[in-house]
Amino acid sequence: MSSSSSSPPLANSSSSQVPMVCLSDFETFAVRHLPKMALDYYRSGADEEITLTENRRAFNRYFVIPRILRDVSKVDISSSILGRRIAFPVCIAPTAMQRMAHPDGEVASARGAKSAGVGFTLSTIATSSIEEIASGAGTSLRFFQLYIYKDRSVTVRLIRRAEASGFSAVFLTVDTPFFGKRRADSRNRFKLPPHLRMANFDRIDFKGSGVNQSKTESGLNEYAASLFETSITWKDVEWLKTITKLPVVLKGILSREDALMAVECGVAGVVVSNHGGRQLDSVPATIDCLRDIVSAVDDRVEVYLDGGVRTGTDVLKAIALGAKAVFVGRPVLYALAYDGQNGVEQMLKILEEEFFRAMSLAGCRSVAELNPSLIRTNSSSSSLLTLSTASKL
DSSP, X not given: XXXXXXXXXXXXXXXXXXXXXXXXXXXXXXXXXXXHHHHHHHHOOSTTOHHHHHHHHHGGGEEEOOOOSOOOSSEEOOEEETTEEESSSEEEOXXXXXXXXXXXXXXXXHHHHHHHTOOEEEOTTOSSOHHHHHHHHTTOOEEEEEOOBSSHHHHHHHHHHHHHTTOOOEEEEOXXXXXXXXXXXXXXXXXXXXXXXXXXXXXXSSOTTGGGOOSSSOHHHXXXXXXXXXXXXXXXXXXXXXXXXXXXXXXXXXXHHXXXXXXXXXXXXXXXXXXXXXXXXXXXXXXXXXXXXXXXXXXXXXXXXXXXXXXXXXXXXXXXXXXXXXXXXXXXXXXXXXXXHHHHHHHHHHHHHHHHHHHHHTTOXXXXXXXXXXXXXXXXXXXXXXXXXXXXX
């Protein structure tokens, strides 16, 4: 797949399903076909779901000011993450228990990411193991999302397996000493279907199957409360860096102060993330936090964003405001429900095509030409965002 072209890459529609035109089409399909417990788990946010709603709505407050009469006969949408080239600045975020959406689950997602030329992130609490991803997706670019467990030996063993299986980085989730309350899961008394398992714990004498049952409310929340380390601090980030040579990225940064602490800890990157609106409700949308964090780290670490990305124009806005790449989560789950690996490939192809068109119509010929001067907010319609002092255009 060429990342430099005179025409946009076209998405292929599945011959066995209704053709998908945009990412919201996949969600519409999933709503109609997924079992209620799985759908509610994938879609829900914490408490009143204020942040969940804001993640998407916030992108609509940012507008693109295009540059005109620029030769866009050749547009290169490729980028890089942690020194590795990707076809365009999008990667797959870690989402748990993907085999509830499709029998091939995370393996299908990883293969779809490989086909699209982008990175894939495996959740610790996945229904496919570290080794299954390595064998099923070959030489794909893959990252491992990590929770720190009370039993540190479990954490160490997970990292060793990720290292041995060719994962390129560890994404440590730092906003989850325990899970936020997701009311839909509580009402459903969510539990993992009995034919599925927490695949990364099959070979460990550990409570890996606890999510298959629910004593009072959500089985997943009960699992996390019993096993996740709630006393995690910045010292644990430093400890993690001593036990692996893989780059460490912190996922769940929303404040300038924490971004600066992350830089001081020597991590390779930060993900501006509110866990898809599933942890503390009423925190800001990630796109609204991005500029301040980019300014704080001042190019000393890479900055990524997840939460609410649904169009190629969303990708453009985030990259222009300083993100190195964006990660998409729920659209992957809906694409899996639609058509497994083929669905993921199609979803990513649609997003790639939309990003190509957005860049071309904005007068940008490479990702390097995306910068804050292209973006205006409706709350200050008379002034441009000026994070940088000089335009790169």
